[in-house]
Amino acid sequence: MLTATAHSAELIATEIVVRAKARDGKFIGSSVGGAWVRIKDADSGKLLAEGLTEGGTGNTELIMSTPRERYKPIADAGTAAFKASLPLERPQLLTIEVLAPYIKRQARTLSQTQTWLVPGKPISGDGLVVEIPGMIVDLQSPGTHGYIPLAQAPYEIRANVVMMCGCIITPGGIWDGQKLEVSALINKDGRPYQSVPLQMGSTMNSFAAKFQPDSPGNYHVTVYAYDPKTGNTGVDQTAFVVTK
Structure with missing residues (x-):
């Protein structure tokens, strides 16, 4: 006879990088007060992480003038980002909300997207890039x-x-x-x-x-x-x- 064995799933810290990029522009960072990022569980709405993107706007020549090649990054180590490490026990669907530019209320725009995050499978490098119109x-x-x-x-x-x-x-x-x-x-x-x-x-x-x-x-x-x-x-x- 087979019996079920109770066990607790292991929590695995998994990184996600979120960047806010202006439409027809560069990345939104510290020079305009950053973009406020909220990461939520898509099903429950529970807030998992939040904070400002920090860093520079990125390389103008690379972002605005260089033809984009597949897999070639357009962000570097100094480019503005929000980074979070989420403890996951199973794949989780996330809702990502980005309010930017955060300190300019009359111009602030909410952009939103969703993504799956799998334990041990980070979204890094350029990360999840969310476009901000306006x-x-x-x-x-x-x-x-x-x-x-x-x-x-x-x-x-x-x-x-x-x-x-x-x-x-x-x-x-x-x-x-x-x-x-x-x-x-x-x-x-x-x-x-x-x-x-x-x-x-x-x-x-x-x-x-x-x-x-x-x-x-x-x-x-x-x-x-x-x-x-x-x-x-x-x-x-x-x-x-x-x-x-």
């Missing part, structure tokens, strides 16, 4: 809830735009500001009012335009940056009051 748009002027006399018009609308990895945007550069569409959509007293294109300035990442209101009111400004080649888009908003 751009970081910081609307710098007008200031939020400012009260501005009509007599001081025209006002400057000014925004700072960078890739999600923090990579700079310049005229004619790798990330060419002259090929981006950056514009302000302006509402007055809750209704569409004007659309004002912003132009790339001489300062990196900087876009600006003049805005001339015709009367006092409550104004809401939405500035977007859009890359027509990739569809990559970022947005920021503000509101201010024009007084008599």
Whole structure:
């Protein structure tokens, strides 16, 4: 007669490396506050590990200009990553959530994927690379809830735009500001009012335009940056009051 023998499965520490990569950009690391990674059990939702990606954005030439060959890594030892070692007794389906860039709330995007992790079979090297769409748009002027006399018009609308990895945007550069569409959509007293294109300035990442209101009111400004080649888009908003 055969009898079942009780035994406890051995827990095997298994590494997983997670990286956040900006769409049409480099890796999201310490220079923009990192990406927050959450690793969960896919069935129960139990949190298994979490933390920030840390490190650099990676090698620009390798990531952006070198033709990609199968199995050739695009990350090196200094490239931003989050690493965890999970004690596994059986293959486990994981849900990976990535919030990035973590410190820029108005630009922060949640990207999610799933993967199996098998005991003793690490996901290392480049690891699990999660793409983060978007751009970081910081609307710098007008200031939020400012009260501005009509007599001081025209006002400057000014925004700072960078890739999600923090990579700079310049005229004619790798990330060419002259090929981006950056514009302000302006509402007055809750209704569409004007659309004002912003132009790339001489300062990196900087876009600006003049805005001339015709009367006092409550104004809401939405500035977007859009890359027509990739569809990559970022947005920021503000509101201010024009007084008599």
